[in-house]
Amino acid sequence: MKHILLGDLEVSRIGLGAMGMSHGYTGAGTDEAESVRTLHRALELGVTFIDTAEIYGPYTNEELLGRALRGRRDQVVLATKFGLVSHGGAGPWNLDSGPANIRVAVEGSLKRLDTDRIDLYYQHRVDPNTPIEDTVGALADLVTQGKIRAIGLSEAGPETIRRAHAVHPVTAVQSEYSLWTRGLEERVLPVLRELGIGLVPFSPLGRGFLTGKVRSTDGFAEDDFRRGNPRFTGENFQRNLRIADEVEAVAAEAGATPAQVALAWLLAQGDDIAPIPGTKRVSRVEENTAADGVRLTPRQIDRLSSLPPAAGDTHPESGLRMMER
Template structure:
């Protein structure tokens, strides 16, 4: 495993997204023992960046990681997120990045994760009712107190990133970025590079479709959020399957899996990028970690970059209202 810097934070080139172990996907929360084995195997492979959030569950994903990392905390750059649970207000899935809410959130996350500090603390979604300067200042206080090492933003737009960074340096921005989702390239990525802020792509495998293993929505159980995701419905799904098949064809040429090729393309976009493919299976984390050894030629990279964009929005209408682009 190679390592890179997200600003001052050294992390593995490929991280691990833990959300699906507890939340959102088919089978989430049904086999914690396998999820814990997956975390342990990731650490053995040199993966250090592990990502969660208080909203995943809510709370159960942080609790799971707390158990998985017991006695292993020093091997991990641990990232979690606040702002999608309003603790003194309307509860889960309600934006609140006010300083008082952040104080409540961080204490809960520290307890559930079984740690005295969080390495990378992200605002999960921009809160239009709280000036970003107040949010950045509140996290800055936590950094000064040693409860947090670094400040991050998720799905923030260029203006918000600049304003936050002026108050408290932003170490990383987490946004959806993959062969299927490239919207940040035009406006967000140039700002990150100007300000020396790292990028942590989530859903780097197109929520599973770029692995070539998703062939029908019948594979999803009733709790799988992809069931009503625009990219997985109707004509969009068939068009996106065809795109995934093109990635598979190139992967067959390379002698790698489609998922490894999708990750290798992402890694080729810069040494300031650390994707966090999510999985709850040991075999998949082994496959993902090995993507760093896949080398694509300039012609192969161009073929992948030239694929048309995925059909359909990446979020439902309600989810999209929480995004800055």
Template sequence: MRHIMLGDLEVSRIGLGAMGMSHGYTDSGTDEAESIRTIHRALELGVTFLDTAEVYGPYANEDLLGRALRGRRDQVVLATKFGMISHTGRGPGNRDSSPASIRTAVEGSLKRLETDHIDLYYQHRVDPDTPIEETVGALAELVAEGKVRHIGLSEAGPETIRRAHAVHPVAAVQSEYSLWTRGLEERVLPLLRELRIGLVPFAPLGRGFLTGKIRSADGFKEGDFRHGNPRFTGENFQHNLRLADEVATVAAEADATPAQVALAWLLAQGDDIAPIPGTKRVSRVEENTAADGVQLTTQQIDKLSSLPPAAGDTHPEAGLRMMER
């Protein structure tokens, strides 16, 4: 597994998103033993970059990683996120990146993760009620105290990124980016490169759609992120199936799986990008990490890059309101 730099932080070029082990999908949280085996297998395959958040569960996913990494903490770069849960009484559903809330959040994450420091601590979504300078100032204090090594932002827009970076270096921005979600290429990605900030794409497989395994939306139950998601419904779904089929065509040419091709395309976009495909199964982490060895031709990359955009928004309206672009 090759490594890259996110700012001054070295990580494996492909990471592991742990969210789905506890949160967000139809069968999340149903097989903890397999999830732990998946984490251990990822480490064996050279994955050093693991991603979670306090809101996943909530809290259950951090607890899971803490147990899975006992005796292995020094093998990983551990990333988690704050800000989707208020610890100052703003109430459920209200973002809170106030310094007081961050102080409570970090202590909880450290305890659950069974560690004395977090390698990469992200603001999960921009808090409209707390100036980013105050948030980053509080994070800078945590860096000075050794509780946090590097700071990050998630789904932040260019102005927020620039203002945050002026207070303290931002190592990485985590945003949805894949063959079917490319909105940050126009404004966000150029700024990240100007400021030497790494990009961590989440949902790099289109929440499973780009693997070609999803041919119907009927199996998504209430509580699954994809249930009622605009990209997984009606005519949008049928349009997007054709995109998945195009990826499968390239995969056949490259003697790889569609998931590997989707990840290889992302890796070909630059040496400052470290996608975090999520899975809770050993077989899938083996498939995903093997994408590091897939070499697409220039023609294949161009063909994938020229695919039309996916139909439908990435989130329902409430989720979109939390995202800057």
């Protein structure tokens, strides 16, 4: 597994998103043993970059990682996120990046992850009620105290990124980026490169869609969040199947799987990008990490880059309101 630098953090070129082991997707939280095996297999394959958040569960995903990484903590760059749980009473799914809330959140994450430091601590979503300077100032204090090593933002827009970076260096921005979600290329990515900030794409496989395995939503559990996602519903779903079919065609030509091709395309976009495909299965982490060895031809990259935009928004309206672009 190749490594890259996100700021001063050295991470594996492909990381692992742990959310689906506990939250959001069909089967989440039903097989901890397989999730632990998946995490351990990822480490064996050279993955050193693992991502979670306090909201996943809430809390249960961090607890899972704390158990699974016991005795192996020093093998990983561990990232988690705050800001979607208001610890002062409003609770989960309420934006709160105030300094007081951050101080409570970090202690909870450290305890659940069974660690004395968090390598990369992200603001999960920008809080419009708290100046970003106040948020980053509180995070900078945590860096000084040794509780976190580096500061990140998630789904932040160019102005917020610049203002945050002016207070304390931002190491990475995590945003949705894939063959069917490319909105950050025009405005956000140039700012990251100007400032030397790494990009961590989440949902690099389009929440499973780009693997070619999702041909219907009939198998989704009632609590699978994709059931309410505009790209997985109605005519949008049928139109988006054509994108998955094109990825599959390139995969057949390249002698790889569609998931590997989608990840290889992302890796070809620059050496400052470290995607975190999520899975809770050993077989999938083996497939995804092998994408590091897939080499697409310039013609194949151009073909993929020319795919039409996905039909439908990336999130329902409630989710879109929490995102900056």
